[in-house]
Amino acid sequence: MGKPDAEGHGPPDGLPGLPPEWGRVVVPDDASALAAEAAQIRRELRQASRIPGAFRALGLPLVVLLVAVLTTLAGLLAVTWPRTGRGADRPTPAPAAPPATLTGRPLPALDLVDADNAPVPLRGLLPAMIILLDGCPCPDRVTDALAAAPVGVSVVTVTGGRTPPVGPSIDPQARALADPAGGLRSFLGQPARPGTVTAVLVDRTGTVARVLPDLRTVDSYRDDLSALAG
Incomplete structure (x- = not known):
């Protein structure tokens, strides 16, 4: 099925040697022999990129966006909230009325x-x-x-x-x-x-x-x- 690349022989000319801690590495003649390993790697990658991980990655941008939206809404509310006496629609003040107790009182010695x-x-x-x-x-x-x-x-x-x-x-x-x-x-x-x-x-x-x-x-x-x- 394959030819070992580490049997005491040196690596082919022009290629670096493999780390000794990798042990005996066999390169198959047919790439389909690696299908099981490839499927396992794909499964691990999919698990690593599932939604919980995505939310962690997007957590800070979402918080920043939420704060910006809330700040904008608060500003609009402060500007558009009706206020007493704004602009040309200010109500006409009623004529001032004298105090009810003033009639019958003595005029001060002014x-x-x-x-x-x-x-x-x-x-x-x-x-x-x-x-x-x-x-x-x-x-x-x-x-x-x-x-x-x-x-x-x-x-x-x-x-x-x-x-x-x-x-x-x-x-x-x-x-x-x-x-x-x-x-x-x-x-x-x-x-x-x-x-x-x-x-x-x-x-x-x-x-x-x-x-x-x-x-x-x-x-x-x-x-x-x-x-x-x-």
């Missing part, structure tokens, strides 16, 4: 300033309709209030800072003052808002009769204004 920076006690001008113009000059609303104010009721216009608003100088009922300390705004709890005029009606005893967070037409406060003269 000193405002006139055009000469001289202090003017606000309680000395009562009864009065006090109009805050730091959110909007709105001269038409001041004119409407002066036209509707009964005799004896002052119309006081107030701004922040130290410069009083320009008031109608020909009307003896009108006073233009400034509130540099912001005491009146703090008392009313009504922050200045662009385009909005806040007003407060105070009777002759110094008690707040009504707060108008957003002064509109005369008809909305005419009766309250007339009541101040009583």
